[in-house]
Amino acid sequence: MRFGIVVFPGSNCDHDTYHVVKHVLGQDAEFLWHGERDLRKSDCVILPGGFAHGDYLRCGALARFSPIMQEVAAFAKKGGPVLGICNGFQVLTEAGTLDGALLRNASLRFICKQVHIRVEKTDTPFTGLMKPGQVLKIPIAHMVGNYYADAETLKKLEGDGRIIFRYCSPKGEVDPDWNPNGSMGSIAGICNRARNVVALMPHPERASEPEVGSEDGLDVFKSVISTFEEVIAGGHS
Amino acid sequence: MSVDQKVLRDVNLTQEEYDTVCRQLGRQPNALELQIYAVMWSEHCSYKSSRVHLRRLPTRGERVMQGPGENAGIVDIGDALAVVFKIESHNHPSFIEPFQGAATGVGGIIRDVFTMGARPIALLNSLRFGELSQAQNRRLLRGVVSGISSYGNCMGIPTTGGEIQFDEGYTANPLVNVLCLGILRHKAIVYAKAKGIGNPVIYVGAGTGRDGIHGATMASAEFNEDAQAKRPNVQVGDPFMEKLLLEACLEAMKKGLIVGIQDMGAAGLTCSSTEMGARAHTGVDLDISKVPLREDGMTPKEIMLSESQERMLLVTEHGREADLQRVFHKWGLDSVVVGRVIAEPVLRVRHGEKVLATIPNRFLMDEAPVYERPMKAPAYHEDPLPDLPKTNVEEALIKVLRAPSVASKRWVYEQYDHTVRTNTLILPGGDASVLRIKGTAKAVAISVDGNGRYCAAHPGRGARAAVAEAARNVACAGARPIGATDCLNFGNPEKPEIMGQFCEVIDGMADACRVLGIPITGGNVSFYNETSGRAIPPTPVIGVLGLIEQAARAVTPWFKDDGDVIYLAGAGRVSLGASEFLKTIHRLTAGWPAACDLQAEKAVQELCIRAAASGLVRSAHDCSDGGLLVALVECGLAPEALNGMTLDLDAESAGAATIDAALFGEGSSRVVLSVRPGDEENNLLGLAGSLGCPLKRLGIVAPNALRLKWAGRKVVEVPMHKLSSAYFNALGECLG
Amino acid sequence: MKKHKVRVIVTLKEGVLDPQGLAIKHVIDGMEKKGFEDVRQGKVFDLVISAKSAPSALAAAKEVAGEVLSNPLLETFECIMEK
Amino acid sequence: MKKHKVRVIVTLKEGVLDPQGLAIKHVIDGMEKKGFEDVRQGKVFDLVISAKSAPSALAAAKEVAGEVLSNPLLETFECIMEK
Numbered sequence A: 001m002r003f004g005i006v007v008f009p010g011s012n013c014d015h016d017t018y019h020v021v022k023h024v025l026g027q028d029a030e031f032l033w034h035g036e037r038d039l040r041k042s043d044c045v046i047l048p049g050g051f052a053h054g055d056y057l058r059c060g061a062l063a064r065f066s067p068i069m070q071e072v073a074a075f076a077k078k079g080g081p082v083l084g085i086c087n088g089f090q091v092l093t094e095a096g097t098l099d100g101a102l103l104r105n106a107s108l109r110f111i112c113k114q115v116h117i118r119v120e121k122t123d124t125p126f127t128g129l130m131k132p133g134q135v136l137k138i139p140i141a142h143m144v145g146n147y148y149a150d151a152e153t154l155k156k157l158e159g160d161g162r163i164i165f166r167y168c169s170p171k172g173e174v175d176p177d178w179n180p181n182g183s184m185g186s187i188a189g190i191c192n193r194a195r196n197v198v199a200l201m202p203h204p205e206r207a208s209e210p211e212v213g214s215e216d217g218l219d220v221f222k223s224v225i226s227t228f229e230e231v232i233a234g235g236h237s
Numbered sequence B: 001m002s003v004d005q006k007v008l009r010d011v012n013l014t015q016e017e018y019d020t021v022c023r024q025l026g027r028q029p030n031a032l033e034l035q036i037y038a039v040m041w042s043e044h045c046s047y048k049s050s051r052v053h054l055r056r057l058p059t060r061g062e063r064v065m066q067g068p069g070e071n072a073g074i075v076d077i078g079d080a081l082a083v084v085f086k087i088e089s090h091n092h093p094s095f096i097e098p099f100q101g102a103a104t105g106v107g108g109i110i111r112d113v114f115t116m117g118a119r120p121i122a123l124l125n126s127l128r129f130g131e132l133s134q135a136q137n138r139r140l141l142r143g144v145v146s147g148i149s150s151y152g153n154c155m156g157i158p159t160t161g162g163e164i165q166f167d168e169g170y171t172a173n174p175l176v177n178v179l180c181l182g183i184l185r186h187k188a189i190v191y192a193k194a195k196g197i198g199n200p201v202i203y204v205g206a207g208t209g210r211d212g213i214h215g216a217t218m219a220s221a222e223f224n225e226d227a228q229a230k231r232p233n234v235q236v237g238d239p240f241m242e243k244l245l246l247e248a249c250l251e252a253m254k255k256g257l258i259v260g261i262q263d264m265g266a267a268g269l270t271c272s273s274t275e276m277g278a279r280a281h282t283g284v285d286l287d288i289s290k291v292p293l294r295e296d297g298m299t300p301k302e303i304m305l306s307e308s309q310e311r312m313l314l315v316t317e318h319g320r321e322a323d324l325q326r327v328f329h330k331w332g333l334d335s336v337v338v339g340r341v342i343a344e345p346v347l348r349v350r351h352g353e354k355v356l357a358t359i360p361n362r363f364l365m366d367e368a369p370v371y372e373r374p375m376k377a378p379a380y381h382e383d384p385l386p387d388l389p390k391t392n393v394e395e396a397l398i399k400v401l402r403a404p405s406v407a408s409k410r411w412v413y414e415q416y417d418h419t420v421r422t423n424t425l426i427l428p429g430g431d432a433s434v435l436r437i438k439g440t441a442k443a444v445a446i447s448v449d450g451n452g453r454y455c456a457a458h459p460g461r462g463a464r465a466a467v468a469e470a471a472r473n474v475a476c477a478g479a480r481p482i483g484a485t486d487c488l489n490f491g492n493p494e495k496p497e498i499m500g501q502f503c504e505v506i507d508g509m510a511d512a513c514r515v516l517g518i519p520i521t522g523g524n525v526s527f528y529n530e531t532s533g534r535a536i537p538p539t540p541v542i543g544v545l546g547l548i549e550q551a552a553r554a555v556t557p558w559f560k561d562d563g564d565v566i567y568l569a570g571a572g573r574v575s576l577g578a579s580e581f582l583k584t585i586h587r588l589t590a591g592w593p594a595a596c597d598l599q600a601e602k603a604v605q606e607l608c609i610r611a612a613a614s615g616l617v618r619s620a621h622d623c624s625d626g627g628l629l630v631a632l633v634e635c636g637l638a639p640e641a642l643n644g645m646t647l648d649l650d651a652e653s654a655g656a657a658t659i660d661a662a663l664f665g666e667g668s669s670r671v672v673l674s675v676r677p678g679d680e681e682n683n684l685l686g687l688a689g690s691l692g693c694p695l696k697r698l699g700i701v702a703p704n705a706l707r708l709k710w711a712g713r714k715v716v717e718v719p720m721h722k723l724s725s726a727y728f729n730a731l732g733e734c735l736g
Numbered sequence C, D: 001m002k003k004h005k006v007r008v009i010v011t012l013k014e015g016v017l018d019p020q021g022l023a024i025k026h027v028i029d030g031m032e033k034k035g036f037e038d039v040r041q042g043k044v045f046d047l048v049i050s051a052k053s054a055p056s057a058l059a060a061a062k063e064v065a066g067e068v069l070s071n072p073l074l075e076t077f078e079c080i081m082e083k
């Protein structure tokens, strides 16, 4: 499977994501420069973490004006799997592809630490191999990850089952004590209506090898690979 | 030569120095030349007070590929790879504007590392503030930490470690020392040399503004009051610009487009062009009408002295300008030819055709003044200590764990992205940061340490202890120390007592580095950390780099399983003199720190390194601030699990006569190890015996609580969660 | 005591680098919008202050603007009474 | 073409939580200053635009304010022509 990893000038988790899909999982991977319009036949597009354009204005606000984003939008519209990680989540909300917005953490400080998230839905390309209620240990590293949506949007997200991950205790309890950044409903990740665009604030690529403390993030990438392989297999049968 | 004294005062040159300038040039300098001389001969650029002393530091070693003199040192780590690293201070700017001061300090050291051709992979910092009981110091700490975090995080370079201490002596002079570490392939080294006569000299990065222009200039009469108010000389950092520069420069280097490069740091364009010419025995001819400006009406002096951030000067091969431009353009940057490399070894500044200054490089560099400033032996504190009242061990332990210098710095390091780049094997909270080197089995470890209180009491002992501690931290992780960088923070060198401290510190460091076999590959000196005549405690900060052949064998400080046996390794002496215990419990600053026996130090480090390499130990943690009991408690406070312990100590096993000295005394050469009982334990004992390193059994890892007996008598039993909340929450409670 | 609204506008002093403004300008340029010569970013604070009179609310705002809302090394501010 | 200065003020919509404003209020309260009932933080952008006329500069500013400088989900903006 071929992963395309979008590189904005201020992306800084692009190499980490590449490392995981290419070296840990042995897949094809390509960097997609934000100024270009070619997705290079990617089967899955990842918007990695970082500070796309410095992000001094609002995180991710300027990224949607990059030429590659039109292609990413078209790819998503056709049902292609798109994953936003951290800054990628911010970019997707600013672009209107995902609902809501990310505000500054309630503590107003940058937070880098291991957190736990509970898998709420497994019917997306990035959670297919997980079990509902499963707890993943994955680090966060952000200043602006406090998920916000107005009451109506929130209700819609809940109703459609589009809340994919919530912050929780190591045992899976969702409560304010285990919400690191003030996100509404402890939301750590959501998807779009068609469920092919998923984004989360935690960094699965930083939890994909045992030596860095957790392998729980690997399932995010493995899931999309397995979905892809099923499609291929289905296509041949 | 006669010259207006006010002019000299404004540029901070003495009459003798001015006379030397005239002798060198065979004429009087013009106003611009005088400014150029003044910045190049400033303490900051010329090291005129420290140079004679720095020569005593050992700088050579098998692995040293580049010692002091370049932008950063380079140490070979095998596999055709090398580590580039250096530490630098940004003390004065951080006091004036903590956020921007610290942020631009980080920016500067990152540039020093990537200009050598390296990809920066880690940042560390060493910070000193006055006591947190004062709002002013809390404000400085918050500002500095958010400045470091905002810059490093945006760059995507993890800040993986550091240290912070608090002492009243830093109240009006906080210290902000930042270290950057990068990795490069041997073949990819780029030097800061202006080679190749006729090659173009190119400017890239942010436009030049008036920021950071020499304080002397600001105070001159050229601006009226209103203009001064509007034109502050605080430098503002732009990490996004720096990220673009980093990526563009590395890409251009990979394509072989960069002959030499240096960042425009202190003294900006002046310093970079002079030094690049001098190193290559060439000259640089600059046309300052080509320099991209951010503000209107800038004078040649301002252009030459500006310290605007995120700017680089580089040399490319003649004819490849367009290729270079293409790379920078991709990253949204302009590259502008601002000069040429010339054969004549001078700095020449022109504006169009008009020559504004011509100064031979050697006058500005090799022939700059060097002073052997008068020295006076430092005034030592009294030793021995007065009689101390008895203490309750549990109460004292909790107080010491809560002391800001000892307590967990989690409130700080959670604000630093320390996991980006996915190399961080041991996160902040341990002794050293450990980073894997992808594509190899190896890892590097690095730690920064220093103790101003020790150095104030006894500079020589304090300096030895600082080197020993940094090296020991690295050894605890299982890494062999292979190089060091140092940042020397002192008061006014024109005072003989300060020079006396400086000289003793250098001798102590040199001694320790020689015995431990650690070459110093670069560093930084920061003098004049003084306000209203009061100097900071002398504060050498040492960053030691270590190498682990098998990353998988890296050792953490944390106990693993109940039943593992706890040992104290090393023959270190302890003292309550200058200890945290004395300060926190008895409100006393008195006595001397223990002398560091460097042979004993070497033995305990060797034990840690070999035991780690053969997988014998389950944890290793150095005893430093707070002493043995604090170290033991820290071993039980792993980030995600608490481990208790049952300890049975006495004067013999803890190496001190009284219980207070045994539990809270501080000293070098001591490490808490834990090992699986049985074969591994026996093998460890055998190894220690063969290395002549004492190993004293202290107890075992056990559930939930710290249980301590002294000479058979029960003295403490306290649940670990109580110690954990004291240790982890103290700093956050002060800082909110 | 009446409630007064005061708006405080904090802007960077002339000559101080504005990375935010630069990054925004860069993107606007890339969008092929013409004519944008300069962008500088600042902050705005909308305060609600209970005070006897408008002038005393304004005075309170000025104090806070100088001490808390702006960094005198880098920024200047103005206070505007809202109707 | 003349240069026009336009100030864009972006403020949070009512109801959107403003942690920064709250934190500032907290600091002000801690300083024992009385009467501060509410603090909301927003952004200000000072634009210099070359345009044929003031109205066309204002129109350009409005476009950028809506597309780039503010997030319509969270924020509203106003554009003010400077003298």
Ligand SMILES: Nc1ncnc2c1ncn2[C@@H]1O[C@H](COP(=O)(O)OP(=O)(O)O)[C@@H](O)[C@H]1O
Pocket: B124, B125, B126, B127, B159, B160, B161, B162, B163, B164, B405, B406, B409, B412, B413, B416, B427, B428, B429, B430, B431, B432, B433, B448, B449, B473, B622, B624, B625
């Ligand atoms: N300024 C800082 N930045 C990042 N990490 C820090 C900082 N200060 C302390 N730490 C981390 O906290 C841990 C304990 O620091 P310290 O008490 O100095 O340890 P030690 O006494 O072993 O040198 C270390 O892992 C260190 O890296």
Ligand SMILES: [Mg+2]
Pocket: B431, B449, B469, B473, B622, B624
């Ligand atoms: Mg230590």
